[in-house]
Structure formats: C-alpha cells, structure tokens
Amino acid sequence: MTLTFYDAAFSPNALRTRAVLHELELGFETVEIDVASGANKTAAFLAINPNGKVPAIRDGELSLWESRAINAYLSSLRPEYGLYPVEPQRRALVDQWSYWQAIHLGPAMQKIAFERVQKPALGRSDADETSIAGERATLAQLLPLLDAGLAGRDWIAGKLSVADFALASTFMLRRPAGISLDHAPAVAAWISRLEARPAWQTAMQPYRANLAGRGIELT
Ligand SMILES: N[C@@H](CCC(=O)N[C@@H](CS)C(=O)NCC(=O)O)C(=O)O
DSSP states (O other), X not given: OOEEEEEOTTOHHHHHHHHHHHHXXXXXXXXXXXXXXXXXXXXXXXXXXXXXXXXXXXXXXXXXXXXXXXXXXXXXXXXXXXXXXXXXXXXXXXXXXXXXIIIIIHHHHHHHHIIIIIHHHTTOOOOOHHHHHHHHHHHHHHHHHHHHHHTTOSBTBXXXXXXXXXXXXTTTTTTXXXXXXXXXXXXXXXXXXXXXXXXXXHHHHHHHHHHHHTTOOOO
C-alpha cells in the first residue's frame, strides 16, 4: 500500500510533514500540488482535502489533512521512533507545544514574515508597520516562554517529537523577516540542532529552492 503525500514546495505547513516523513524513514510518493494554478481546488484534490490546502496524505482508505494531525498519525505508524509518545504526560506536553505553535507563535511569526518577506517578494512596498509592531510585541512575550521551555534540554518535550517539527517550521523565515534570536539562546541552539538533522535538511531542499526562485534567501 502506497502512502501518498500531497505537497507544495512553498508551503511551511507541508515542510513540517515532509520533515516527519523523512525523519520516520517512511516510503511515500509525492504529488506536488500547484497551488498557483489552482490544482488545490480541483474536484480530485478537494476529495482528499475539502479545504483545498496542503499538506494532505492518502493512506489506503484514509484521507487526512492538517499537518499536525498528519504528523501524529505518521508517528503512530512508527512508534519505535518516539515522535508522538504514548506515555500520557509526555504526549500531553507534545500536544501542548504543538497547539501553542499553531494558535499563538505560528500566526505571530507568519504575519511578520508576510509583511517583511512575502510582500516585498511580490513587489509590494506597503508593509503594515502597525501590524508588525503588534506582532513583535506578541513575540516578545512568546519567545521567552519557548526559551524557558528549551532551557537545559535538547528538545521541547525532552526527546525529539512532532512538537519540535511543528515549532521549527515557524522559524524558517526568521532571518529575512528580521526576527532575532539573540535574546532566546536556548531557541537558537535548538533550531540549529534541528537544522543539522539529515531529515530536516532533505525536507528543506524544495522549500529553500522555491524561496530562492522568488528571490528570498534564508541565510
Ligand atoms: N492548518 C493547516 C494549514 C494548511 C495551509 O494553510 N496550507 C496552505 C499552504 S502553507 C495552502 O494550501 N494554501 C492554499 C490555499 O489556501 O488556497 C495545516 O497545518 O495543514
């Protein structure tokens, strides 16, 4: 049975799932969904994900969307890797940080990246400085929490987990977006640790190439 991964190179949400697929050494086939030409709105793709968004997977009879839910499912297929622990308290911490990334940290970082990176890449010079200032104030509250959570440990829930992959995808545009980690040394060390992993590096290749094609360099 072939696991099918519906991917898009530009997507940080797909990056998160692509990295977990590689980390788990799962065999899969990739279907690249060309969002720019509307391939995410075809009837065939909407039957996989009615939201018309990537990532999604198909595994036998199961169609699944939402990157964090996909990552939890994939990790459950390979429990020996421990990315989604079964021990209740460790799983609770993985869920806690994953939800926090989805609901709090991710949107704040994404809004700054949109204003500072994506708008200029589209030839727009109308950065919304009020929005940026507001999101920066939010980040000034959130980043210390993550830094404290990572202090003294390699991974946010102790051992490497899907929460690290969820959190990390949020940081990929930090340099072009002008988001400094100087005051979050544990976060800076942790992201370097994750970026050194072969699975992360493999997953980053299409994302990095796509951004470079739009004139966005990550370093
Ligand atoms: N919460 C979803 C977000 C998925 C999402 O927003 N995907 C974007 C790419 S990063 C997309 O497919 N956008 C196309 C569209 O909305 O038309 C997840 O984590 O999977």
